[in-house]
Amino acid sequence: MRKILNVLLIIGIVFGLSQGIVLAQDKETQGTLTLSGAWAIYPTVVSWAEAFQKLHPNVKIDVSAGGAGKGAADAIAGLVDIGMVSREPDPSEIKQGITPVYILHDAIFAVVSGENPILDELLKKGVKKEILTGIYITGLLTKWDQVVGRDVSLSVGKAGKPIHVYTRSDSCGAAGSWAGYFGKKQDDLKGIGIYGDPGLLEVAKKDPLGIGFNNFSYVFTREGSVVKGARLVPIDANGNGQADSYEIFTNRADAVAAIEAGKYPVTRKNYFFVKGKPKGLVLEFIQFVLSDEGTKVVNDVAASLPLPKEEREKVLLSLVGI
DSSP: OHHHHHHHHHHHHHHHHHTTOOTTOOTTOOEEEEEEEOTTTHHHHHHHHHHHHHHOTTEEEEEEESOHHHHHHHHHHTSSSEEEEOSOOOHHHHHTTEEEEEEEEEEEEEEEETTOTTHHHHHHHOBOHHHHHHHHTSOOOOBHHHHTTOOGGGSGGGTOOBOEEEEESSOOHHHHHHHHHTTOOGGGOOSEEEOHHHHHHHHHHHOTTEEEEEEHHHHBOTTSBBOTTEEEOOBOTTOSSSOOGGGOOSBHHHHHHHHHTTOOSOEEEEEEEEESSOOHHHHHHHHHHTSHHHHHHHHHHOSSEEOOHHHHHHHHHHHHOO
16 A cells, blocks of 8 residues: 555655645745755756745745755765755765755867967867876966967967966865766866956956866856856867867857757756755755756756756655655
8 A cells, every 4th residue: 555655655755746846835835945056056056946935935045056066075074955966976975964956967078368479379289188288287388389289389489378277276166067078176286376257267267378177057148148257168079179069168059059968068966965865845856856847947057957847756756755
């Protein structure tokens, strides 16, 4: 009998999701939710919180950014109800009682200034993985001429323009995912540490000789164009020596198409970290996040990519169990 009831409950959740409603809601829903963590998730979660509070005026939700590392640590320590984490969970975090809930996905992009001295060549040729490795991991590439295969000794002044490498100073999912592309960890990344996504974007776009990396949610404007002053470096994923049309992103729509088609190489999953099994108000909020209404919020904010309906249903089923 108990198994039958559980199956009926799961069917109800899936049906509710397909209708765009959130189960377990109550007119008397009240309480406080606290979330902290990843800059990448922050804009979407703020909008989720606002939408959820409109449905439940007696609920207060506090959301703060600070990096995925902070979100994970706060969730483990019980300082927040939900940690926002824009990277894969570490086995050690699972051992400490964390339940990771897959909620969004996005990508990381290499960013340079629109005034970069070799911008035209970068956009034409793209940059191979081994070139980025030489910049961010081994440190063997220190001149922009080297990035496009020119002999530095032939450059003006026999020196060439130096590469100013920037990374994140805070423990974050963007740096973890960027390093993961090279098979490394955040601590392995070379460069001058800059705090937060906004800070790293600002310095990369203002320094003509700089290069940084940023989350999907920060490189595009609300209207969908690349933020003013910045350029996204095409990654020559197929190694053909040129930036193909699907590797050049001047707007959000093209980037989304490449990500969804599996043609862009530096993608990652975003998670909510919950200590123990989600229940009560935490579970209600997650159900809203993964509902059709929650997905509409994601699309309206356009800072991250929503999960396909089948994936959302799968995540909800995993929370309920059989």
